[in-house]
Amino acid sequence: MTHPSEPRADDASATQRLRSQLFDLAPVGLCLLVAGQPQLVNRRFARMLGGDGRETELGPSDLLRRWPALWPQLHNMGDEHRVVAFERPGFAAFNGRAFSRPIKALGEQREIITLVDAAQLNWMRFSSDWQARMLALTESMSHTGSAELDLDSGQAVASRGLAALLGHPDLGGVQKAWRLLRWVPQEERGYVASIWAAAIDDEPFEFQHRLQTRDGQRLEVLHRGMVEVSPDGHRRGYMTLQNITAQRAAEQRIQELANHDEVTGLPNRKQLLDRIDAAVHAASWDPRSFALLSIQIDPIDQLSQAMGYGAGDALAMAVAARLKALGGADTLVARVGSGEFALLLGEAESTSPEALQQIARRVIESLARPERLGFAEIVPLAQIGVASFPCDAQSASQLLEAAQTARLGVHGTGEQIAFFTPEITAQAMRRLAIESGLRHAIEREELRLQFQLQIDLQSGQALGAEVLLAWHSETLGEVAPEEFLPVARQTGLIVSLGDWQRETACALLQRWMGQGLRPLRLALNHSVLQLQQPDLVAKVQRSLLSHGVPAHLLGMEVAEQAVMAGSADVARKLTELRALGIEIALDDFGTGYSNLSQLRRLPVDVLKVHRSCVPDVTAASGAVSLTRAIINLAHSLQMQVLAEGVETDGQLTLLMANGCDRMQGTAFSPVVSAATLEAQLRDEPPRLPEHLLRRPRERTLLLVDDEPNIVSALKRLFRRDGYRIITAASGQEGLQRMAEYEVDVVLSDQRMPGMTGVEFLRRAKELYPDTVRMVLSGYTELQSITDAVNEGAIYRFLTKPWDDERLRVHVQEGFHQKGLADENRRLAHEVRQAGEELTTVNARLEKILSSQQAQIDLEEARATQARDMMDLLPLPAVAVDNQGLVVMVNLEAQALFGPGPLLGQNADSALPPSLARLWQTTADAAPDSATLTRIDLTLPGGAWQAQARRFGPASAAGWLLVLNPVAPPTLAGATAHG
Incomplete structure (x- = not known):
């Protein structure tokens, strides 16, 4: 009978096979026990207990003797695990765990003992936890979830990352694989299942689809997967799902920004050109025509500069909404630039000039309605250029350029719509030629200065001159300032031209002073762009110092629009220039940009009234009243008034009668060259003719009657009273006389050709309200006379025939009334001047008192400090x-x-x-x-x-x-x- 501890002969081969195939290759310690007795161990087991690995060749009895203290700890373990401690000679004590598993295939009472070192067990536990943690962190950071599929059994194990991605914390663990499809939208489940069904073994694949989370949100995911087949033919699948929703949204946003305007959401220039290009290609197969409207809205840019980009964007969105409401289903509305829009008309729209004119007119009318932005109402006035394919262009870029070029035809016509013509192209080419020539005009010495004198209406002498730029190009010839200056402003060349103008003017002033001539103040025009230069004040100072020119000989004329729409930085620069002694004039005043509340805070010395506000004696009364109001406004703000564009003696006398301080125009001096002006200064200083200067005050009577004999009789009657008598045969002539002379009393007939006496005196009241006006007539029309008296146009109504003495008394009373009114105005003026002087004195006294109080406070502080020091x-x-x-x-x-x-x-x-x-x-x-x-x-x-x-x-x-x-x-x- 064989002892149970001894192996049978047929077990020898099985043992050897077990050792070679399993035991020696295992990464853990293994031992085969039979009835609690060791039969064999692997190398890992021997080395863990302090052996050298050759113990694997020992038999059962030798193994018992080799580690006698170990085997009792492994006896009767059953299915439990047990803590094992063992002293290893020459090594540290062994601490570990033993696990037992019965192996009935090898016979009864046979079991495999697995021995694990505690350190190794801890490392395995740490490695497992670390890998699980890294998987969770990786999935969290990459917004990814994963799962393992058993394709044969239909089971799946989902990771915690997948559960978090789907918003379903209970999803982890083993479950049916088909249940993962429920998170795929219904319409995409077949697509996902078919991809997996067609997967090639051991070949990775990826595709995109959507997932629906637990809270109903839909995610875009990148699905990666692979099918693996084990040696025994078992098929397993592995998949990862990465959330790319934000990435897809960013890609769509990038695509949208690349093809759409960010503010209005309209297609941009690129998208517009793509659509035009597609229409051009379609026309090559199906010949047809279509049109493009280029719409420029200048108030958008102006509003952005004046009130900030937020206001400009708001106006752009309002314009976009109106244009989209106008377009049909086939019409494309695009935003090409800041203030430029485009309408690409669809196939349904006719391209005949009449139809295009109607469409453009509807656009104009739609944009003509004011848009309220905050407390302001802005009218987005438009300029439209129209071009058609294939008449005006053969490609997308050519069509857009043609429509943009067509807008140039709007300038100077008073219209808002222009169609593309070859002439407009010629204008655009000339503009490019002007721009190119201006870039080299200074270095080629093609520029020169011209001057127009400015006259003091009190003394009649020239006190200054406006400096004008003239350009004679070697290729273009003489170019008018009205043509090249707008190009210079738009391209920024006005800055370099202005620097050259200032340097040349200062050099001219330096030469005049060196020759002993009385230099005039030279006024230089400055555009918005020049005022925005950060070193403007420094450049002006350098010019004055380098040429030794006093600052008061230099003036600066700035456009009303530039100052009113400018920033605080512009006002600061003008204040600094004015502090240097440079006279600041506000040019083009009265053209519609003024903010009167801001005007009184501006550092301005002179209001330069635009030529449109300079009326003649025959102008409407409203125009004269406007001029008088501007003059009074300027004087109340302690500014002087310079009227430009004065062309006739009538305009000049009317301005003088209303208290204008200075004038500029062809009525005194045309535009002259530097040599001509220098010759005038050398020979005799220019001045107004004597007959235009204000004469010594004398009592003046104006007699207006179309009958010469009556005029002669009245002159004989009033000559004895010492009046200066002026006569006129009609109302128009009477107005001319009143412009030439300072009239006190007007005596007019009623029935005259062209203008009745009442009408004449009503105009005279509006133009010269300080005169005393009387009617002497044999014709009585009660209603008009009564109205004139009630309005104050007539002081007295006298009838013909007249009584000489009574008429003389009435006229004397009129002169007395005029004298009282003149004295009242003089006293009021003196009171106003005294009040202004008193205000100035009060301000000076307040400043002195403030300084003295500060000195007293300082002395008190000093006394207190001295007393404290003495006490110490x-x-x-x-x-x-x-x-x-x-x-x-x-x-x-x-x-x-x-x-x-x-x-x-x-x-x-x-x-x-x-x-x-x-x-x-x-x-x-x-x-x-x-x-x-x-x-x-x-x-x-x-x-x-x-x-x-x-x-x-x-x-x-x-x-x-x-x-x-x-x-x-x-x-x-x-x-x-x-």
């Missing part, structure tokens, strides 16, 4: 004024001479007699003497040396007495001091 002095000190009063006592002196108060007392009675003699002796010295006098004296506090010195001015001299201890103070003195 460790020696007794007393100040006595020249009247013998104690004016200062520090704490040490009060403690020494107390207990009563010393301040304000007479020094003779308050101080010890010996000390009083000291300051009296010093008082006998010369007033300006500062000789130091010392005496020794004994006081209750001990022995002291007293010193006295005069201080303060002689008129308020005083003495400072200081006591120095000679010996340590006695106990009584110390007590008093304390």
Whole structure:
């Protein structure tokens, strides 16, 4: 009978096979037990217990002897695991765990013992946890979930990342694979299943689809998968799902931004060209025509500069909404630039000029309605260029360029719509030629200065000149400023042209002063772009200093629009230039850009009235009233008025009658060259003719009648009264006479050709409201006369025939009334001037009082500090004024001479007699003497040396007495001091 611990012969081969195939290849320690006795061990088992691995060749009895303390710990383990401890000779003690599993295939009472080192077990546990944690972190950071599929059994194991991705925390663990499809939208489940069904073994694949989370949100995911087949033919699948929703949204956003305007959401230039290109290609198969409208909205850019990009964007969105409402289903509305839009008309739209004109007119009417932005109403006025395919262009870019070029035909026509023509292309080419020529005009010395004199209407003399740019191009010839200056402003070349103009003007002023000529103030025009240059003030200062030109000989004219729409930085620069002495003039005043509340805060010396606001004597009364209102407004703001574009003597006399200060125009001087102006300054300074200057004041009577005999009779009647008598045969002539002379009283007939007397006097009242107006007529039309009297147009109505003496009395009363009115105006003017002077004096006095108060506060602070310093002095000190009063006592002196108060007392009675003699002796010295006098004296506090010195001015001299201890103070003195 064979012992159970001894292996049978047929087991030998099985044991050897088990050792070679399983035991020696296992990464853990393994031992075969039969009835609790060891039969064989693997190398890992032997080495864990301190062996060298050859123990695998030992038989059962040798194994029992090799580790006798181990086997009892492994006996009767059953299915449990057990902690094993074993002392290894020459090694640290072994601590680990043993696991038992019965192997019935090898026979009864046979079991496999698995031995694991505690350190190895911990490492395995750590490695497992680390891998699980890294998987979770990787899935979390990459927004990914994964799952393993058993394709044969239909089971699936989902990761926690997949559960988090789907928002279903209970999804992890083993479940049916088909249940994962429920998170795929119904319409995509067949697609996902078919991809997996067609998967090739061991070949990775990927595709995109959507997932629906637990809360109903739909995700875009990148699905990666692979099918793996084990050697035994078992098929397993592995998949990862990555959330790419944000990435897809970003891609779509990038695509949208690449093809659409960010503000309005309309297709942009690229998308527009793609659509036009597609239409051009379609037309090659199906010949047809279509049109493009290029729409420019200038207020968008202006609003962005004046109120910020938010306001410009709001207006752009409003325009986009109106254009989309106009277009049909086949019409494409696009935004090409900041203020440029385009309409690509569909096939249904006709391309005939009449139809396109109607469509463009509808666009104009739709955009003509004001748009409210905050507290302002903006009208997005449009300029439209129209071009058609294939008449005007053969490609997408050519068609867009043709429509944009067509808009150039709008300028100067008063229209808002223009169709593309070859002539417009020629205009665009000339503009490009002007721009190219201007870039080299300075270096080629093609520019020159021209001047137009500005006249003082009080003295009649020229006080300055506006500097104008002239350009004679070697290729283009003489180019008008109205043509090249807008190009210079749009391209930014105006900055370099302005610098050249300033340098040349300063050099000219320097030459005039060197030649002994009386230089005029030269006024230079500055555009918005020039005012925005950060170094404008510095460049002007350098020009003045380098040429030695006084700042008052330079003026600056800035457009009204530039200043009103400019920033605070522009106002600051103008203030700095004005502080240098440069005169600032507000050009083009009255063209519609003024903000009167802002005008009074601007650093402006002169209002330059635009030529459209300079009326003639025959102009409508409203125009004259506007000019008079501008002049009065400027004077009330302490500004002077310069009227430009004065062409006739009538305009000049009317401006002089209304108190205008300066004028500029062909009525006195045309535009001249530098050589002509220099010759005028050298020969005789230009001035107004004597007949246009204001004459000494004399009483003037204007007689208006179309009958010469009546005029002659009236002249004979009034000549004896010493009046200057002026006559006119009609109302129009009477207005001309009133413009030429300062008339006091008007005596007019009623029935005259062309204009009745009442109409004439009504116009005279509007133009010259200070005159006294009377009617002398034999014709009576009660209604018009009554209305004129009620309106104040007529002072008296007299009838023909007249009584000479009574008529003379009425006229004398009229002159008396005019004299009273003139005196009242003079007094009112003097009162206003006195009030302004009083305001100036009050402001100056307030400034002086403020300065004096600040000085008093400073002196009080100094006195307080001096008193505090004296109190901190460790020696007794007393100040006595020249009247013998104690004016200062520090704490040490009060403690020494107390207990009563010393301040304000007479020094003779308050101080010890010996000390009083000291300051009296010093008082006998010369007033300006500062000789130091010392005496020794004994006081209750001990022995002291007293010193006295005069201080303060002689008129308020005083003495400072200081006591120095000679010996340590006695106990009584110390007590008093304390």
